[in-house]
Amino acid sequence: MAEKVLMKGNEAIAEAAILAGCRHYFGYPITPQTEVAAYMAKRMPKIGGTFLQAESEVAAINMVMGVAATGKRTMTSSSSPGISLKSEGLSYIAGCDLPTLVVNVERGGPGLGGIQPSQSDYFQATRGGGHGDFHMIVLAPASVQEMADLTIHGFDLADKYRMTSMILADGTMGQMMEPVSLEAPEVHTYDKSWAVTGTNCEREHNIVNSLYLVPEALEKTNFERYERYRMIEENEVMYEEFMMDDAEICIAAFGVAARVSKNAVLAARAEGIKVGMIRPITLWPFPKAVFAKAAEHVHTFISVELSMGQMIEDVQLATKCTRPVLLCNRAGGMIPSPEEVLAKIKEVAGGMSK
Amino acid sequence: MIVFDKPKSLTDAPLHYCPGCTHGIIHRLIAEAIDELGIEGQTIGIAPVGCSVMAYNYFTVDMVQAAHGRAPAVATGVKRADPSKIVFTYQGDGDLASIGTCETIHAAARGENITIIFVNNAIYGMTGGQMAPTSLPGQVTQTSPYGRDVATQGYPLKICEMLSQVDGAAYLERVAVNNVKNVKNAKKAILKAFKNQVEGKGFSLIEVVSTCPTNWGMTPEKALEWLNDNMLPYYPLGVYKDKYAEEAAK
Numbered sequence: 001m002a003e004k005v006l007m008k009g010n011e012a013i014a015e016a017a018i019l020a021g022c023r024h025y026f027g028y029p030i031t032p033q034t035e036v037a038a039y040m041a042k043r044m045p046k047i048g049g050t051f052l053q054a055e056s057e058v059a060a061i062n063m064v065m066g067v068a069a070t071g072k073r074t075m076t077s078s079s080s081p082g083i084s085l086k087s088e089g090l091s092y093i094a095g096c097d098l099p100t101l102v103v104n105v106e107r108g109g110p111g112l113g114g115i116q117p118s119q120s121d122y123f124q125a126t127r128g129g130g131h132g133d134f135h136m137i138v139l140a141p142a143s144v145q146e147m148a149d150l151t152i153h154g155f156d157l158a159d160k161y162r163m164t165s166m167i168l169a170d171g172t173m174g175q176m177m178e179p180v181s182l183e184a185p186e187v188h189t190y191d192k193s194w195a196v197t198g199t200n201c202e203r204e205h206n207i208v209n210s211l212y213l214v215p216e217a218l219e220k221t222n223f224e225r226y227e228r229y230r231m232i233e234e235n236e237v238m239y240e241e242f243m244m245d246d247a248e249i250c251i252a253a254f255g256v257a258a259r260v261s262k263n264a265v266l267a268a269r270a271e272g273i274k275v276g277m278i279r280p281i282t283l284w285p286f287p288k289a290v291f292a293k294a295a296e297h298v299h300t301f302i303s304v305e306l307s308m309g310q311m312i313e314d315v316q317l318a319t320k321c322t323r324p325v326l327l328c329n330r331a332g333g334m335i336p337s338p339e340e341v342l343a344k345i346k347e348v349a350g351g352m353s354k
Numbered sequence: 355m356i357v358f359d360k361p362k363s364l365t366d367a368p369l370h371y372c373p374g375c376t377h378g379i380i381h382r383l384i385a386e387a388i389d390e391l392g393i394e395g396q397t398i399g400i401a402p403v404g405c406s407v408m409a410y411n412y413f414t415v416d417m418v419q420a421a422h423g424r425a426p427a428v429a430t431g432v433k434r435a436d437p438s439k440i441v442f443t444y445q446g447d448g449d450l451a452s453i454g455t456c457e458t459i460h461a462a463a464r465g466e467n468i469t470i471i472f473v474n475n476a477i478y479g480m481t482g483g484q485m486a487p488t489s490l491p492g493q494v495t496q497t498s499p500y501g502r503d504v505a506t507q508g509y510p511l512k513i514c515e516m517l518s519q520v521d522g523a524a525y526l527e528r529v530a531v532n533n534v535k536n537v538k539n540a541k542k543a544i545l546k547a548f549k550n551q552v553e554g555k556g557f558s559l560i561e562v563v564s565t566c567p568t569n570w571g572m573t574p575e576k577a578l579e580w581l582n583d584n585m586l587p588y589y590p591l592g593v594y595k596d597k598y599a600e601e602a603a604k
Binding site for chain 2: 024026050052054055056058059060062063064065066067068069070072074088089092096196197198199200201202205206207208209210211
């Protein structure tokens with residue numbers, strides 16, 4: 001294992017991307033993710049890569065699309081309002097089946113909102129993130145180490161399935177410092193015969209395109225894409241279970257909310273309350289099966305979120321509303337404290353014993 | 355014996371353009387330039403949104419279809435990924451001078467080593483004839499039915515004039531394809547814009563003043579006359595910037 005270094009989450013993403021072979025980064029300053037761009041601006045010129053501060057988020061995602069079309073690894077990063085601007089590009093990238101990595105270090109919204117941590121882009125990320133039928137693989141890190149590991153994994157998933165992997169972090173994950181171990185990953189090769197690399201006058205031309213004027217043809221591409229999505233749902237789900245074996249109350253939380261909730265679970269366990277936690281690591285595909293299984297013995301679910309309640313709908317869907325799913329939330333840049341989560345757990349436990 | 359051949363860099367796909375449309379001529383001039391420079395195997399084209407969206411079917415080179423106005427950003431990505439490739443965009447006036455103005459100006463400001471072919475026919479063709487950023491004052495379109503009123507609908511953008519103030523731009527020329535002489539000049543300009551890129555000279559943009567007989571509501575012949583009498587006085591032909599010629603003259 002490589003030596004541990006102390007890094008900010010945003011920097012860990014940048015260095016991990018470089019280790020994963022990304023040599024083309026395009027971005028635009030926005031708090032709280034600007035450290036990714038600053039890190040790339042320092043590193044890329046030293047390793048023969050491209051760092052380009054684009055004129056807008058819109059331009060940045062389209063530059064990413066250009067590099068992706070050539071088959072090379074590329075990424076952009078932003079925060080909530082900037083991701084809204086990128087949604088046009090995300091849709092075209094999906095329509096063209098191009099592999100890219102996009103980072104969203106979320107802040108509170110809507111509108112300009114604030115610059116404090118949030119998870120209120122959950123719907124935007126997990127429901128596609130732009131017009132038309134499509135998905136992104138959405139990865140939710142809960143530590144600086146995971147910021148790095150999921151970035152590397154995200155590049156591989158993007159190449160494997162020819163789509164966007166999104167790192168959905170929040171301002172806390174981006175800004176906090178933790179020891180992290182960074183190692184060059186195993187190199188995988190992927191078929192990129194579709195890429196625009198110049199025909200060299202040796203093959204038919206490749207066309208990277210999302211336009212299909214014949215509806216039957218467009219429908220076919222959608223069905224094929226969703227067949228790929230089905231394989232992802234089958235093979236790429238990631239989650240962590242914590243003290244779930246005998247749990248009667250189950251916390252659902254990701255990112256910083258999961259870290260807070262873990263403390264609350266430990267405190268509740270110390271008081272004899274049978275509570276556990278499921279932490280989705282892939283938000284899309286959502287770990288439906290593990291929630292469905294938990295619903296066999298869990299009495300009540302509590303979705304802990306930094307939003308007005310978005311993931312809660314996926315928990316309800318996964319458990320088919322067979323159990324109550326309550327919300328424990330803060331919004332607008334506020335983070336729930338372990339005490340607030342513990343109070344919610346106790347409230348539920350009290351109700352159950354009555 | 356003179357044999358008239360189709361350029362190698364054009365596919366056999368029949369063009370979908372309306373009768374009298376000048377896109378076909380401009381496609382051919384680009385293909386001739388690519389052939390003459392021997393860069394067919396190294397060239398990557400970026401198609402726009404608009405009438406020429408399906409340009410990707412007409413060139414034998416690798417092609418990417420970009421979102422409306424974003425071709426210069428996509429071209430920037432493609433070029434930065436492999437600077438040895440020759441990258442061009444083909445864009446209309448709505449695409450380049452309205453929704454993509456920002457991407458155009460900043461690609462020029464960065465001095466991206468790319469070639470832009472900008473087709474200005476003063477109207478949105480694909481969507482059925484709406485006012486373009488380059489529609490002339492008084493010009494009647496579907497969305498300026500009483501004629502473009504500059505008091506409420508503003509003035510046309512003169513792209514070559516505007517970009518001539520951008521330090522990063524290397525070569526800017528406005529040409530037309532309304533007669534043989536102008537077509538020959540257009541060919542020379544397009545060839546130079548590609549050659550500049552091969553030589554690493556930076557950002558080149560050729561504005562081609564063009565017609566849209568269908569949406570102008572004219573016969574092809576009348577459209578060429580209208581171009582000559584109305585567009586050329588507003589959009590004078592000529593070289594607006596040639597950084598290397600200026601430097602050589604110093």
